[in-house]
Amino acid sequence: MKQITYFTSQPGDPSPLTKQFLRVVRFNEIDPMGIMWHGHYPSYLEDARMALGNALGLGYQDFYDHGILIPVRKMHIDYLAPLKFAQPYQIEARLFYTEAARLNYDFTIYDENHRIMTRAYSIQLMVDKNENLLFEWPEFTQNFLKKWKSGKINLQ
Amino acid sequence: MKQITYFTSQPGDPSPLTKQFLRVVRFNEIDPMGIMWHGHYPSYLEDARMALGNALGLGYQDFYDHGILIPVRKMHIDYLAPLKFAQPYQIEARLFYTEAARLNYDFTIYDENHRIMTRAYSIQLMVDKNENLLFEWPEFTQNFLKKWKSGKINLQ
Amino acid sequence: MKQITYFTSQPGDPSPLTKQFLRVVRFNEIDPMGIMWHGHYPSYLEDARMALGNALGLGYQDFYDHGILIPVRKMHIDYLAPLKFAQPYQIEARLFYTEAARLNYDFTIYDENHRIMTRAYSIQLMVDKNENLLFEWPEFTQNFLKKWKSGKINLQ
Amino acid sequence: MKQITYFTSQPGDPSPLTKQFLRVVRFNEIDPMGIMWHGHYPSYLEDARMALGNALGLGYQDFYDHGILIPVRKMHIDYLAPLKFAQPYQIEARLFYTEAARLNYDFTIYDENHRIMTRAYSIQLMVDKNENLLFEWPEFTQNFLKKWKSGKINLQ
Numbered sequence: 155m156k157q158i159t160y161f162t163s164q165p166g167d168p169s170p171l172t173k174q175f176l177r178v179v180r181f182n183e184i185d186p187m188g189i190m191w192h193g194h195y196p197s198y199l200e201d202a203r204m205a206l207g208n209a210l211g212l213g214y215q216d217f218y219d220h221g222i223l224i225p226v227r228k229m230h231i232d233y234l235a236p237l238k239f240a241q242p243y244q245i246e247a248r249l250f251y252t253e254a255a256r257l258n259y260d261f262t263i264y265d266e267n268h269r270i271m272t273r274a275y276s277i278q279l280m281v282d283k284n285e286n287l288l289f290e291w292p293e294f295t296q297n298f299l300k301k302w303k304s305g306k307i308n309l310q
Numbered sequence: 311m312k313q314i315t316y317f318t319s320q321p322g323d324p325s326p327l328t329k330q331f332l333r334v335v336r337f338n339e340i341d342p343m344g345i346m347w348h349g350h351y352p353s354y355l356e357d358a359r360m361a362l363g364n365a366l367g368l369g370y371q372d373f374y375d376h377g378i379l380i381p382v383r384k385m386h387i388d389y390l391a392p393l394k395f396a397q398p399y400q401i402e403a404r405l406f407y408t409e410a411a412r413l414n415y416d417f418t419i420y421d422e423n424h425r426i427m428t429r430a431y432s433i434q435l436m437v438d439k440n441e442n443l444l445f446e447w448p449e450f451t452q453n454f455l456k457k458w459k460s461g462k463i464n465l466q
Numbered sequence: 467m468k469q470i471t472y473f474t475s476q477p478g479d480p481s482p483l484t485k486q487f488l489r490v491v492r493f494n495e496i497d498p499m500g501i502m503w504h505g506h507y508p509s510y511l512e513d514a515r516m517a518l519g520n521a522l523g524l525g526y527q528d529f530y531d532h533g534i535l536i537p538v539r540k541m542h543i544d545y546l547a548p549l550k551f552a553q554p555y556q557i558e559a560r561l562f563y564t565e566a567a568r569l570n571y572d573f574t575i576y577d578e579n580h581r582i583m584t585r586a587y588s589i590q591l592m593v594d595k596n597e598n599l600l601f602e603w604p605e606f607t608q609n610f611l612k613k614w615k616s617g618k619i620n621l622q
Numbered sequence: 623m624k625q626i627t628y629f630t631s632q633p634g635d636p637s638p639l640t641k642q643f644l645r646v647v648r649f650n651e652i653d654p655m656g657i658m659w660h661g662h663y664p665s666y667l668e669d670a671r672m673a674l675g676n677a678l679g680l681g682y683q684d685f686y687d688h689g690i691l692i693p694v695r696k697m698h699i700d701y702l703a704p705l706k707f708a709q710p711y712q713i714e715a716r717l718f719y720t721e722a723a724r725l726n727y728d729f730t731i732y733d734e735n736h737r738i739m740t741r742a743y744s745i746q747l748m749v750d751k752n753e754n755l756l757f758e759w760p761e762f763t764q765n766f767l768k769k770w771k772s773g774k775i776n777l778q
Contacts, residue, residue: 180672181498182505184499185493186493186496186551187379187498192352196348200649213458213709225348226389228388229386233381236381340653347650356493371551512661537655542698544695
C-alpha cells in the first residue's frame with residue numbers, strides 16, 4: 155500500500171528506534187459508520203509513543219523530573235483503511251534522530267495480515283516550566299543521544 | 311501569529327463557507343501538563359465540522375440518507391499555543407470548494423482575545439455502502455454546489 | 467415514569483439548589499447498539515455538577531484555592547431510556563443540603579418532551595492536600611451554608 | 623478494607639464466573655487532582671465485562687447474532703482509593719447467576735499490593751430489535767446456563 159515518508163534521516167544519522175504493541179478495537183470505539191472513530195487514534199498513538207519513550211528514558215516523567223514539559227506541537231494522521239469492531243491490530247512507533255530539541259515520532263498501524271491501515275506522525279517540543287522553548291536537548295539526555303548515535307541502543 | 315494555509319482556492323472558486331462556535335475547556339480535558347490534552351481536539355473539530363455540515367445539508371445524516379458514508383481520510387493539527395482549564399475559546403470551521411468528491415474543512419481555534427491557538431484541517435472521502443469510492447459529488451448535492459458557486463449560500 | 471429518590475432531606479433542611487443545561491447527542495457518542503454509549507454520561511453529569519458548583523462558589527477551583535480537593539467517592543446511574551443520535555436533551559443537577567462534609571448531587575436527564583431518560587447521583591468527599599478527610603464544611607463555605615439554610619440562595 | 627456486597631446468591635446458585643486483567647493508568651487519564659479521572663472507569667469496567675462475556679459466549683456479538691441487544695440499565699461505582707499516574711492495577715469481573723434475564727456483573731479493582739481500590743457493579747437487560755424486553759434467557763444461552771448450574775464451567 156501507500157509509501158508515506160514524514161521524516162527524513164540525514165547521512166550519518168542513526169536508525170529510528172522502534173517498538174510495537176498489540177491492541178483490539180473496543181466496542182465503544184466504533185462510530186455510527188461501523189468503523190473505529192477517527193478521534194480515538196491519538197490516544198493509542200500516545201500509548202505507543204509513551205511505551206517507546208519510557209523504554210528509552212525519554213518519557214513524560216523523565217523530562218518532568220528535569221523540569222521539562224514535552225507538549226505535542228503537531229499531529230498528523232492518514233487513515234488509509236478503517237478498523238472494524240474486535241479487529242486486532244499492531245501499532246508501531248518509531249523515534250527519529252534529530253539534532254533539534256524535539257521528539258519526532260512516526261506511527262504505522264497494521265492489521266492482522268500486516269496490511270498498513272494507518273500512518274501518522276507527531277512532533278513534540280521541549281519547554282521549561284516558565285514555558286520557554288528549549289533549543290538544545292537537555293543535559294540528562296546527552297548520554298542517551300551519544301549511545302544512539304554510535305548504534306548502541308538496542309530495544310529488540 | 312502563524313499564517314498557515316492548508317487548502318488553496320482556484321480562480322473562480324467561491325469563498326469558503328464558515329461557522330463559529332464557543333466552548334470552554336472542561337475539567338477532565340486537562341492533562342498532567344496542565345493544558346487541554348491534545349487528543350481531545352479531534353472531537354471538537356468534529357463538532358464544528360458537523361455544525362457547519364448540518365447547516366449546509368452536508369451532514370453525516372444527509373449523506374447517509376443517500377447511501378453514502380464520509381469517513382475522515384486525513385487529519386492534521388497544529389497546536390500553536392495551549393488551552394488552560396476553564397478557558398473560553400472559539401472554533402471556526404471553513405468548508406473549501408473543490409470539484410473533487412471530498413469534504414475539505416479547515417479549522418482555527420481562537421482564545422478570548424482572538425489570538426490563534428490552533429490550526430487544523432481534515433479531509434473526508436465519500437464512499438458508498440459497498441466501500442466504493444465516489445469520484446463525483448452525488449446527485450443530491452448538485453443544487454447546493456451550483457448555489458455555492460454562484461455565491462448564493464449565505465450562512466451568517 | 468420511575469420515581470427514584472437517592473437523597474432524603476431532613477426536616478428544616480433547605481430545598482436542593484438546581485441548574486439545567488441543554489445538550490445534543492454527538493456523532494461519536496453513539497455506540498454499536500445505536501444509542502449514546504453508557505460510559506459517556508459521567509462526563510456530562512460532571513458538566514452539570516460543575517456549572518452548578520461554579521454558580522454557587524463551590525466549584526473545583528473554589529475548593530482548590532483553599533487547599534481542598536473534592537474527589538468523587540460514589541457514582542450511580544440509572545439508564546431508564548436510551549438517547550439516540552442528534553437527540554436534544556436537558557440535564558438537571560441538584561445539590562442536596564447536608565451537615566456532613568460532602569457534596570451530594572443528583573441528576574435527571576429529560577428528552578425534548580420532558581420524559582425522564584436517566585437518573586443519577588454522585589457523592590464527593592473533601593480532602594486536604596495530605597489526603598486527610600475533612601469532617602466539617604471548610605470555613606470559606608460557612609457564609610454560603612448560612613444563606614442557603616435561611617433560604618437566601620436564589621439561582622433562577 | 624470495605625466489604626461491599628452488591629448481588630446475593632440464592633441457595634443452590636452456582637458460584638460467580640470470574641476473569642482478571644491487568645492495566646496501567648495512562649497519561650491522559652489523570653485529572654487535575656492528580657488521580658485517574660472518575661469518568662474513565664466505565665470504559666475499563668466494560669473491557670473486563672466484555673473479556674469475561676466473550677470467554678463465556680455471552681458477549682455483545684453473541685447476543686447480537688441472535689437479534690438481542692444488552693444495554694446497560696444500571697451502573698454503580700464506589701471509588702475507595704484513587705489510582706495515580708502509571709500505577710498498575712488489576713480489574714476483576716464476576717458474573718453472578720440469576721434466573722432473571724439480565725447480566726449482573728460486579729467488579730473489583732486492586733492495586734499492585736492487592737489492596738481494593740474500587741468496587742462497582744453493572745446490570746444489563748436483554749431487548750430484542752423492536753426494543754421489547756426479554757423476560758427469559760434466550761434459547762441460545764440455555765446450554766451454557768445448564769452447564770454453569772451443574773458446575774461445569776471452568777474459566778481458570
